[in-house]
Amino acid sequence: MLVAGALAMCAAAVSTTGPSFYPDDPITSERESQDASKAQPYFIGSLYEMATNLFVTAGYKPSGTRAQNINTIDEMPNSHWFTNRMGSTSLTAEDLVRGPNRGAPPDPSHWTLTREKTSGSHPGFTARDASGETWFLEFDPSYFPEGATGAVEVATKIFWALGYNQVETFLTTFDPRRAEIDRDATLRRPSGARTRFTRDDMNAVLEHVARRADGTYRVVAGRLLPGKILGGFQYDGTRPDDPNDVVPHEHRRELRALRVFGAWTNLTDLKASNTLDTLVTENGRTVVKHYLQDVGSTFGMCNDLHEWDLSYEHFVQGDKTRRRLFSFGFALSPWQTVDYVEYPSIGKFEGDVFDPRTWRPQTPTTAYLEMRDDDAFWAARRVAAFSDDLIRAAVHVGEYSDPKAEKYLGDVLIKRRDKIKSIYLTAVNPIVSPHLDADGRLTFDNAAFAAGVASGPARYRASWLHFDNATGETRTIAETQSLTTTIEAPPGLPTASGRFVAVDLAVDSEAYPRWRRPIRTYFRRGGAGWGLVGLERLPGRVDGPLLARRTPERGAPEATGRAAGRQ
Amino acid sequence: MHSLGSWIVFIVIVAVTNGAAGSVAAQEPEAATRDASLEQARIEKLTTLHPYVPGKTEALFTRAEDIRVNGLPRSHPFFESAYYGGGFTLGAGYAHHVSPYNMLDVRGSYTILGYKRIEAEFTAPRLFHRRGALSLLGGWREATQAAFYGFGMGTSLDNRADFDFQQPYGSATLTLWPTRRLLMLRGGVELSQWSQRAAEGSDFPSVEQVYTPASLPGLGTRTTYLHSQGTVGLDWRTSPGYSRRGGFYGVTLHDYADKDDRFGFRQVDYEAIQHVPILREAWVISLRAIARTTYTKTDQQVPFFLLPYVGSGSDARIHEPPLPRSERADAPGGVAHHGQPLHGNGGVLRHREGRRTPCRSRSQRAEKRLRRRCPFPRTGCHAIADRSGEESRRDQAGRLDNPDLLRLLPCSYHHSPHGHVGQAA
Numbered sequence: 007m008l009v010a011g012a013l014a015m016c017a018a019a020v021s022t023t024g025p026s027f028y029p030d031d032p033i034t035s036e037r038e039s040q041d042a043s044k045a046q047p048y049f050i051g052s053l054y055e056m057a058t059n060l061f062v063t064a065g066y067k068p069s070g071t072r073a074q075n076i077n078t079i080d081e082m083p084n085s086h087w088f089t090n091r092m093g094s095t096s097l098t099a100e101d102l103v104r105g106p107n108r109g110a111p112p113d114p115s116h117w118t119l120t121r122e123k124t125s126g127s128h129p130g131f132t133a134r135d136a137s138g139e140t141w142f143l144e145f146d147p148s149y150f151p152e153g154a155t156g157a158v159e160v161a162t163k164i165f166w167a168l169g170y171n172q173v174e175t176f177l178t179t180f181d182p183r184r185a186e187i188d189r190d191a192t193l194r195r196p197s198g199a200r201t202r203f204t205r206d207d208m209n210a211v212l213e214h215v216a217r218r219a220d221g222t223y224r225v226v227a228g229r230l231l232p233g234k235i236l237g238g239f240q241y242d243g244t245r246p247d248d249p250n251d252v253v254p255h256e257h258r259r260e261l262r263a264l265r266v267f268g269a270w271t272n273l274t275d276l277k278a279s280n281t282l283d284t285l286v287t288e289n290g291r292t293v294v295k296h297y298l299q300d301v302g303s304t305f306g307m308c309n310d311l312h313e314w315d316l317s318y319e320h321f322v323q324g325d326k327t328r329r330r331l332f333s334f335g336f337a338l339s340p341w342q343t344v345d346y347v348e349y350p351s352i353g354k355f356e357g358d359v360f361d362p363r364t365w366r367p368q369t370p371t372t373a374y375l376e377m378r379d380d381d382a383f384w385a386a387r388r389v390a391a392f393s394d395d396l397i398r399a400a401v402h403v404g405e406y407s408d409p410k411a412e413k414y415l416g417d418v419l420i421k422r423r424d425k426i427k428s429i430y431l432t433a434v435n436p437i438v439s440p441h442l443d444a445d446g447r448l449t450f451d452n453a454a455f456a457a458g459v460a461s462g463p464a465r466y467r468a469s470w471l472h473f474d475n476a477t478g479e480t481r482t483i484a485e486t487q488s489l490t491t492t493i494e495a496p497p498g499l500p501t502a503s504g505r506f507v508a509v510d511l512a513v514d515s516e517a518y519p520r521w522r523r524p525i526r527t528y529f530r531r532g533g534a535g536w537g538l539v540g541l542e543r544l545p546g547r548v549d550g551p552l553l554a555r556r557t558p559e560r561g562a563p564e565a566t567g568r569a570a571g572r573q
Numbered sequence: 574m575h576s577l578g579s580w581i582v583f584i585v586i587v588a589v590t591n592g593a594a595g596s597v598a599a600q601e602p603e604a605a606t607r608d609a610s611l612e613q614a615r616i617e618k619l620t621t622l623h624p625y626v627p628g629k630t631e632a633l634f635t636r637a638e639d640i641r642v643n644g645l646p647r648s649h650p651f652f653e654s655a656y657y658g659g660g661f662t663l664g665a666g667y668a669h670h671v672s673p674y675n676m677l678d679v680r681g682s683y684t685i686l687g688y689k690r691i692e693a694e695f696t697a698p699r700l701f702h703r704r705g706a707l708s709l710l711g712g713w714r715e716a717t718q719a720a721f722y723g724f725g726m727g728t729s730l731d732n733r734a735d736f737d738f739q740q741p742y743g744s745a746t747l748t749l750w751p752t753r754r755l756l757m758l759r760g761g762v763e764l765s766q767w768s769q770r771a772a773e774g775s776d777f778p779s780v781e782q783v784y785t786p787a788s789l790p791g792l793g794t795r796t797t798y799l800h801s802q803g804t805v806g807l808d809w810r811t812s813p814g815y816s817r818r819g820g821f822y823g824v825t826l827h828d829y830a831d832k833d834d835r836f837g838f839r840q841v842d843y844e845a846i847q848h849v850p851i852l853r854e855a856w857v858i859s860l861r862a863i864a865r866t867t868y869t870k871t872d873q874q875v876p877f878f879l880l881p882y883v884g885s886g887s888d889a890r891i892h893e894p895p896l897p898r899s900e901r902a903d904a905p906g907g908v909a910h911h912g913q914p915l916h917g918n919g920g921v922l923r924h925r926e927g928r929r930t931p932c933r934s935r936s937q938r939a940e941k942r943l944r945r946r947c948p949f950p951r952t953g954c955h956a957i958a959d960r961s962g963e964e965s966r967r968d969q970a971g972r973l974d975n976p977d978l979l980r981l982l983p984c985s986y987h988h989s990p991h992g993h994v995g996q997a998a
Contacts, residue, residue: 028607037608040615048625053641054634078607197670206702213753246623252614312817314853335856342853 025475027506027528027539032077036085040249043292045285049237050278059277059369060322063242068376072544073259078528079541080380082169086250086295088260092167093391099399105163106172112227113137114178117185119208122193128154128302129211130225134188141227143180144302145215149311152216152351152411155226156404158302160415161271163400168267168388169260170298174229177405181222182212231297233286238278239296241371245283248294259381261373266385266430268374269365270422272355274316275303276367276374305415306346306353308368314354315341321368340364349411351404357421362429379434380543383453386430387438389423390457397423428459432518434543436460437511440527444535446495448509454518464521465514468493473506473528480508505531506539651680656716656738659684674699687774690714692742704750708761711743718775721877735772736780738878740765744800757823759804768795769878780877791836791876798837799830810848817854820847831873838875839868 077083084090091097113136123130123142130144146154159177166172191203217223239245242256255261264276282299285292308316318341319326329337346354367374392400398416406412436454443449448468454460470483484496499507508528513521528540604610627635640646651664664682671677674697681691692712700707718735722728746761769791772779786792806823810816827840842865849858865881 024604024610028605028610030606030608033607037611039612040619044622046624048627050627051631051635051638053638054631057634195670195673196676197673199670199673201673210703246621246625249615249619249622252611252618312811312854314855330855335852338852339855342855 038250074257093388111176140230157307161301161304233284236283238281256372262377263385269362306355357418442536469510473508655688655690655714659688735775763800790874
């Protein structure tokens with residue numbers, strides 16, 4: 007018995023897990039400190055990725071794990087994946103219109119084609135402009151004049167504002183009469199060989215794209231990214247050759263949130279080949295930077311004129327297929343009855359029947375399936391931060407020649423934004439921005455009320471607790487309540503610097519019973535008063551402390567483990 | 574009460590194990606900051622860094638994608654039989670690009686009944702600035718026990734007799750799209766020799782045991798043809814072989830010139846394909862019709878094995894031959910008007926889960942229905958309805974242009990010019 011007791015003491019000594027909050031919490035940036043210069047290019051095959059996502063990932067059971075790259079107050083630190091912009095800082099229309107663009111636009115007075123376009127499904131070339139800079143040119147299909155180019159341009163601004171790394175893009179002109187073929191330009195042929203790029207090869211592309219009356223072509227030009235191209239990132243696992251990539255991608259909030267952002271903009275083509283990792287050297291350290299490279303499959307633009315079911319179903323979705331199969335097709339699916347107002351430059355894109363909860367990308371990703379309500383709430387706040395004017399400013403950069411089309415696109419984005427707000431901001435307790443001042447007055451906002459998607463009487467209840475940061479233990483102090491978003495703290499809050507209190511905040515609202523589930527906030531006493539150090543919107547659910555959970559890496563050697571193991 | 578010894582043991586264990594724990598903790602010092610805790614995770618990963626290694630499944634898919642993007646692999650399966658009725662076919666081919674676009678494909682097949690085909694084809698798909706494509710084909714085939722049921726559509730299965738033929742052939746076909754879209758022109762010549770012989774290995778009598786050269790034109794002959802053909806067509810399918818809308822309408826003229834002037838004849842094929850998408854392309858009604866008219870040449874006959882037929886395999890029916898002009902007492906003014914409308918690949922009502930219809934029972938029932946319904950008694954009618962599945966609607970629509978994949982159900986009706994009612998399988 008004594009021996010057993012000794013072993014128990016030993017176990018207790020070993021199992022110490024450390025404090026809940028560190029002095030530097032909440033962190034604001036995810037520092038990528040290790041050298042990643044040994045990362046090697048790899049391009050996952052589209053067919054493999056599609057098959058895996060349709061037939062393996064689709065059966066994936068979400069773990070319910072909290073996002074692991076968030077900080078302790080449920081927000082996203084800046085990183086080489088994500089930068090806080092819309093919703094975190096006050097972006098102006100000018101900021102939005104400029105988007106990721108920092109350099110000068112291309113000089114279209116002369117183009118020199120160097121090879122085919124290396125990514126994306128829309129036709130295009132890789133070319134140098136008159137100033138000698140390399141660009142990726144993308145044209146509009148003949149049946150979508152202004153559509154593909156407009157979607158790339160508008161969506162690039164939107165996704166940049168949402169925080170993603172984006173390629174610099176500009177709408178410009180391609181005049182074949184002022185284009186030449188580089189002497190060393192080559193094209194991959196069906197035989198696999200690369201042979202000289204000819205003018206006929208150029209014409210073969212131009213024959214199938216939208217041409218202006220003056221013989222020129224509208225193109226969107228994407229600037230060549232700096233650094234070494236490593237291929238796309240995947241939506242699960244981690245890069246095995248990047249030491250800084252330690253959070254499984256399915257647990258990265260910005261990738262989960264693409265379920266909401268994708269629904270808003272109809273970004274249906276979520277796949278690795280529409281992303282890009284580059285190896286860049288910054289401040290003397292080589293790190294991997296992650297881009298959402300191709301966001302052109304948005305609005306009503308996705309590859310083909312005939313895709314009626316896009317955004318309603320994955321490419322293969324067993325339940326829907328079986329329903330139609332056994333009804334011999336007579337059980338109509340929603341996409342067969344939706345009324346579209348179709349503009350060639352917009353495509354099939356509407357906001358009346360749209361429901362973000364039933365929106366589907368072409369193939370599911372693990373990150374898409376792992377999205378929790380708190381991720382969706384976080385994403386919805388960013389969408390909600392787009393005012394009508396900002397949306398219309400973003401749409402205007404598409405330079406649509408038909409003002410009705412431009413207005414329609416803006417209208418639909420506004421409608422879809424409003425649906426996302428009304429669904430996701432009310433789905434969980436919407437208390438945000440808690441602040442406890444030195445006098446013990448707790449103030450906060452109700453995001454749903456602030457967004458105008460909920461109203462009515464609400465009573466706010468706060469349960470105050472002592473919190474031991476070392477052990478995680480809590481001890482009740484008292485409960486206070488208010489009919490406003492200001493609640494007075496009870497007497498007896500600690501006053502010593504470095505002490506913690508936890509406050510559970512719930513909302514009593516007849517219309518929204520889910521709000522009764524409290525969020526938990528944590529405050530640390532400092533010299534100047536209380537500071538927010540923690541916020542859990544869904545306390546009690548499976549939580550992964552930041553970076554504590556690991557997933558087998560993608561592409562691990564088979565001798566040591568499964569190549570594509572998932573958590 | 575515990576003995577002193579027990580307490581000593583307890584103290585020693587605690588001291589030792591806590592010391593061990595302390596040493597473990599010393600090896601992995603607890604981070605003092607969040608940033609440091611993240612750094613620990615990165616440092617830990619440094620020890621396991623390695624390049625991405627695709628698994629076997631991924632490698633397989635990558636190979637398949639490469640084939641899809643870049644065309645045929647060098648080795649490929651080949652399922653085209655030498656002739657109808659040969660049964661299950663297996664074959665293989667080897668394709669090789671001889672230039673960036675041009676390809677040489679050598680292939681062969683063998684059927685369960687011993688039909689053989691071996692051929693080589695050179696294709697140049699990108700001529701005249703993508704306005705033309707050339708095919709050069711040479712090969713040899715043999716059908717050892719092709720079925721023949723006599724002439725006309727009313728013959729019985731009991732009338733079956735079999736024949737063998739061998740045929741070396743060589744052809745050149747040039748296809749042009751002068752405007753790169755809509756208008757299609759095709760011309761070709763073929764030199765071939767048909768050697769009709771006694772059937773081998775068949776349970777049915779061979780044709781020469783049932784017929785004579787007088788009653789069966791072409792029996793036991795070896796005929797060398799120079800077959801020339803020309804096609805004019807309008808094609809606005811969005812992608813031939815992968816279309817859910819659009820259509821193709823074309824006319825092909827054939828001339829079979831027998832160097833001995835015994836079995837020469839001409840044919841005209843009229844083909845129409847129209848895809849009609851409904852319910853937002855979840856379904857495609859694909860209408861396909863082909864009419865073939867055969868014209869004899871003066872004092873020449875059409876050999877029985879080149880007469881138009883309906884159906885395939887065990888249910889093919891060969892139309893009654895038009896009489897040579899000199900033998901037709903009723904030919905008005907001697908003007909060649911000896912045509913007979915005919916169905917080609919067969920009328921099809923297709924659905925995804927369709928099976929080939931048993932030839933007789935269903936066809937007999939269908940005949941009754943079609944006698945009542947068919948609005949085109951003199952030209953025949955075909956309908957192809959496609960109910961495509963959700964997981965591969967595009968695939969399904971694409972197959973509509975590939976006759977090999979069509980499923981057959983009887984829905985066509987034929988009224989021969991000779992006055993009897995025929996029914997196509």
